[in-house]
Amino acid sequence: xxxxxxxxxxxxxxxxxxxxxxxxxxxxxxxxxxxxxxxxxxxxxxxxxxxxxxxxxxxxxxxxxxxxxxxxxxxxxxxxxxxxxxxxxxxxxxxxxxxxxxxxxxxxxxxxxxxxxxxxxxxxxxxxxxxxxxxxxxxxxxxxxxxxxxxxxxxxxxxxxxxxxxxxxxxxxxxxxxxxxxxxxxxxxxxxxxxxxxxxxxxxxxxxxxxxxxxxxxxxxxxxxxxxxxxxxxxxxxxxxxxxxxxxxxxxxxxxxxxxxxxxxxxxxxxxxxxxxxxxxxxxxxxxxxxxxxxxxxxxxx
Amino acid sequence: xxxxxxxxxxxxxxxxxxxxxxxxxxxxxxxxxxxxxxxxxxxxxxxxxxxxxxxxxxxxxxxxxxxxxxxxxxxxxxxxxxxxxxxxxxxxxxxxxxxxxxxxxxxxxxxxxxxxxxxxxxxxxxxxxxxxxxxxxxxxxxxxxxxxxxxxxxxxxxxxxxxxxxxxxxxxxxxxxxxxxxxxxxxxxxxxxxxxxxxxxxxxxxxxxxxxxxxxxxxxxxxxxxxxxxxxxxxxxxxxxxxxxxxxxxxxxxxxxxxxxxxxxxxxxxxxxxxxxxxxxxxxxxxxxxxxxxxxxxxxxxxxxxxxxxxxxxxxxxxxxxxxxxxxxxxxxxxxxxxxxxxxxxxxxxxxxxxxxxxxxxxxxxxxxxxxxxxxxxxxxxxxxxxxxxxxxxxxxxxxxxxxxxxxxxxxxxxxxxxxxxxxxxxxxxxxxxxxxxxxxxxxxxxxxxxxxxxxxxxxxxxxxxxxxxxxxxxxxxxxxxxxxxxxxxxxxxxxxxxxxxxxxxxxxxxxxxxxxxxxxxxxxxxxxxxxxxxxxxxxxxxxxx
Numbered sequence: 001x002x003x004x005x006x007x008x009x010x011x012x013x014x015x016x017x018x019x020x021x022x023x024x025x026x027x028x029x030x031x032x033x034x035x036x037x038x039x040x041x042x043x044x045x046x047x048x049x050x051x052x053x054x055x056x057x058x059x060x061x062x063x064x065x066x067x068x069x070x071x072x073x074x075x076x077x078x079x080x081x082x083x084x085x086x087x088x089x090x091x092x093x094x095x096x097x098x099x100x101x102x103x104x105x106x107x108x109x110x111x112x113x114x115x116x117x118x119x120x121x122x123x124x125x126x127x128x129x130x131x132x133x134x135x136x137x138x139x140x141x142x143x144x145x146x147x148x149x150x151x152x153x154x155x156x157x158x159x160x161x162x163x164x165x166x167x168x169x170x171x172x173x174x175x176x177x178x179x180x181x182x183x184x185x186x187x188x189x190x191x192x193x194x195x196x197x198x199x200x201x202x203x204x205x206x207x208x209x210x211x212x213x214x215x216x217x218x219x220x221x222x223x224x225x226x227x228x229x230x231x232x233x234x235x236x237x238x239x240x241x242x243x244x245x246x247x248x249x250x251x252x253x254x255x256x257x258x259x260x261x262x263x264x265x266x267x268x269x270x271x272x273x274x275x276x277x278x279x280x281x282x283x284x285x286x287x288x289x290x291x292x293x294x295x296x297x298x299x300x301x302x
Numbered sequence: 303x304x305x306x307x308x309x310x311x312x313x314x315x316x317x318x319x320x321x322x323x324x325x326x327x328x329x330x331x332x333x334x335x336x337x338x339x340x341x342x343x344x345x346x347x348x349x350x351x352x353x354x355x356x357x358x359x360x361x362x363x364x365x366x367x368x369x370x371x372x373x374x375x376x377x378x379x380x381x382x383x384x385x386x387x388x389x390x391x392x393x394x395x396x397x398x399x400x401x402x403x404x405x406x407x408x409x410x411x412x413x414x415x416x417x418x419x420x421x422x423x424x425x426x427x428x429x430x431x432x433x434x435x436x437x438x439x440x441x442x443x444x445x446x447x448x449x450x451x452x453x454x455x456x457x458x459x460x461x462x463x464x465x466x467x468x469x470x471x472x473x474x475x476x477x478x479x480x481x482x483x484x485x486x487x488x489x490x491x492x493x494x495x496x497x498x499x500x501x502x503x504x505x506x507x508x509x510x511x512x513x514x515x516x517x518x519x520x521x522x523x524x525x526x527x528x529x530x531x532x533x534x535x536x537x538x539x540x541x542x543x544x545x546x547x548x549x550x551x552x553x554x555x556x557x558x559x560x561x562x563x564x565x566x567x568x569x570x571x572x573x574x575x576x577x578x579x580x581x582x583x584x585x586x587x588x589x590x591x592x593x594x595x596x597x598x599x600x601x602x603x604x605x606x607x608x609x610x611x612x613x614x615x616x617x618x619x620x621x622x623x624x625x626x627x628x629x630x631x632x633x634x635x636x637x638x639x640x641x642x643x644x645x646x647x648x649x650x651x652x653x654x655x656x657x658x659x660x661x662x663x664x665x666x667x668x669x670x671x672x673x674x675x676x677x678x679x680x681x682x683x684x685x686x687x688x689x690x691x692x693x694x695x696x697x698x699x700x701x702x703x704x705x706x707x708x709x710x711x712x713x714x715x716x717x718x719x720x721x722x723x724x725x726x727x728x729x730x731x732x733x734x735x736x737x738x739x740x741x742x743x744x745x746x747x748x749x750x751x752x753x754x755x756x757x758x759x760x761x762x763x764x765x766x767x768x769x770x771x772x773x774x775x776x777x778x779x780x781x782x783x784x785x786x787x788x789x790x791x792x793x794x795x796x797x798x799x800x801x802x803x804x805x806x807x808x809x810x811x812x813x814x815x816x817x818x819x820x821x822x823x824x825x826x827x828x829x830x831x832x833x834x835x836x837x838x839x840x841x842x843x844x845x846x847x848x
Contacts, residue, residue, distance in 0.1 A: 048376050051381075051382055053376035053381060053382070054376060055514070072384075072386070073384035073385060073386050074384070075384075076382060076384040076385075077384040081382035083382075085376075085377045086377055086378075086382070087377045087378060087379055088379050089316075089320075089370075089379060091320060100312075100316055101383070103308075103309075103312050104309075104312075104383055104385065105384065
């Protein structure tokens with residue numbers, strides 16, 4: 001399958017700060033990739049590098065086979081881009097902006113546009129300067145969807161939106177991604193919507209891609225383990241492949257990151273004397289556990 | 303190709319929609335600048351404000367146009383749309399020059415037709431050219447700055463820094479200077495006026511093509527170096543094609559109507575202004591000039607003295623008696639000394655010989671174009687003598703502001719208006735109330751200039767101004783050097799045009815001057831000096847022959 005996004009050793013430095021470090025990433029056609037990370041982790045910088053808005057300090061990236069630095073009009077006719085930072089023409093009404101954008105795309109689908117205007121409840125006759133942030137984001141999404149792009153890049157599309165707007169926006173993305181095999185790369189620091197959208201998940205921390213795998217695989221290999229033993233545990237207990245290890249008296253809790261049938265059998269064998277409970281984690285819980293683990297590691301390094 | 307043209311029009315339509323209100327405001331301001339020109343001089347502040355706004359407004363609009371779609375930064379909407387960056391730039395330039403600056407240019411010139419000036423089509427062409435090069439110079443700054451600034455505030459800051467840098471640079475490299483006479487000076491300055499916007503466009507193109515500031519800055523520097531190299535050799539007088547052609551070299555050296563005149567000699571000038579060629583001067587002898595009548599050379603130093611479209615080529619008079627004249631002519635001192643003329647007198651009646659010179663400011667083009675020398679015969683009379691205390695006084699139709707610098711230096715800035723009447727001010731003596739004595743001192747010599755270049759029978763709008771801004775400042779610094787008197791007698795002059803005639807500007811071998819109506823003793827002294835000067839002129843040739 002052809003990759004719609006490829007990066008090799010992608011690095012961006014801002015003086016002494018390395019915002020993105022040696023990023024190797026691929027996204028296959030038809031996949032929805034959620035790019036997770038805390039604020040300042042490097043998500044937006046990565047997306048700007050992908051879009052050619054920033055020049056890399058090292059490495060390279062390609063969108064739809066074209067180097068990001070060489071993306072031209074013909075490439076942008078196949079790429080939809082929505083960013084929370086993007087400045088739309090605030091002096092235009094939504095209808096005027098759509099009229100401006102339409103001739104730019106040979107594949108613009110007017111019926112689809114009308115459909116999205118209705119479904120996303122976009123006030124197209126109001127000047128953008130008078131629109132709320134959510135309304136602007138919905139319009140930006142419409143501008144990115146109406147020409148049926150091959151690749152959709154969304155940078156924090158849901159950030160700062162009220163629940164209703166978020167739901168409408170999410171519904172819009174869900175609808176098109178479920179109908180057509182579009183590739184979507186979206187960044188977020190909030191994981192609620194990721195479970196509904198993503199096929200693959202990547203987690204970036206301090207500019208490094210710490211994790212990149214299918215969502216199902218990720219959820220399959222993370223388990224919360226709760227063990228109650230007959231006797232108190234010795235101090236400094238550790239567990240291979242576990243994070244967030246906490247021992248209190250005779251209770252041991254941890255999150256196993258490489259869970260499998262074999263691992264489960266091994267755990268039950270080792271803690272046969274006690275009671276063991278193994279539970280699944282939501283993506284939010286996995287992400288939080290990872291974020292805390294990364295934080296602890298950073299502190300330890302420091 | 304058709305697709306690209308369609309896309310360009312689409313982008314232009316969007317750009318025009320964005321700036322149309324601003325552009326129309328600019329047009330209105332330019333038109334208003336004409337409307338306020340006849341306001342009472344007491345309202346000079348309003349007039350000046352409108353004029354400044356009218357000059358700046360189109361460029362602010364241009365800046366906004368560029369900033370609508372910033373090419374730098376990473377938040378612009380258009381950067382992630384299928385828009386060719388070169389088309390984007392082309393759209394900005396087309397709308398900026400075609401729909402903003404162009405109409406302003408025309409609006410700033412067309413009203414000349416309604417000023418009763420009786421101008422020939424060529425005069426309009428000259429005015430358009432003059433205005434255009436001035437606009438181009440400001441456009442240069444705005445193109446360079448507007449491309450990288452993201453807001454009007456940034457534009458102001460960067461423009462100030464940029465102009466400051468250029469001014470500082472010119473201190474290092476004197477030959478690059480803000481063009482003074484954009485129109486008539488076939489020199490580096492004219493070259494710069496035309497080429498600098500090209501430099502900005504090269505830089506902008508690189509910026510839009512690659513979206514990198516460093517290559518754009520490098521392109522700016524490289525293009526600048528190329529332009530200076532080209533500008534050094536620039537010999538194209540911007541307005542030359544529009545100027546009247548020579549009548550040929552029939553070169554009658556003697557003209558009998560209405561005043562007898564003879565070209566005595568032509569010699570070089572040494573000027574502090576190097577303009578890529580030596581200036582030349584003619585020594586002309588006139589006879590039969592009645593008392594109180596003087597000559598004004600109408601083709602000399604045609605320049606545009608009023609900005610914002612009110613540039614009518616102006617003329618001025620000069621003569622060799624100005625020992626330390628504003629343009630710093632170097633006049634053979636024996637001749638000057640022997641004639642016993644007052645220094646720095648440019649307005650009193652000319653008794654005999656007149657030196658007409660092309661110098662650093664203006665037309666060496668006189669020589670190059672072999673244009674005719676046109677003289678107006680004018681009667682000059684003193685309309686008022688006034689004792690002025692201090693340095694602030696006001697002329698009818700204009701204004702002088704004196705500012706005092708360090709070390710007793712006084713800088714005089716003038717603001718001028720085009721007066722529609724044939725004279726700079728009404729015939730009746732100005733009211734004493736017009737003077738506004740304040741503490742402080744400044745010696746100001748009034749040098750009326752007649753507004754009109756190249757014509758002989760045209761109505762004369764007049765202005766008090768003689769010099770383009772930068773030159774004027776230098777002039778008055780020079781004049782105020784030394785101890786400043788507590789009070790100064792101001793002499794206001796009026797002029798009446800009696801007639802006009804022409805002399806061909808053609809090299810004539812020096813001949814002995816004819817008898818002149820001066821005292822025999824004075825004439826003898828002059829003749830002796832004249833011989834001495836001719837010998838001095840011939841000496842290098844004799845040496846060379848040996």
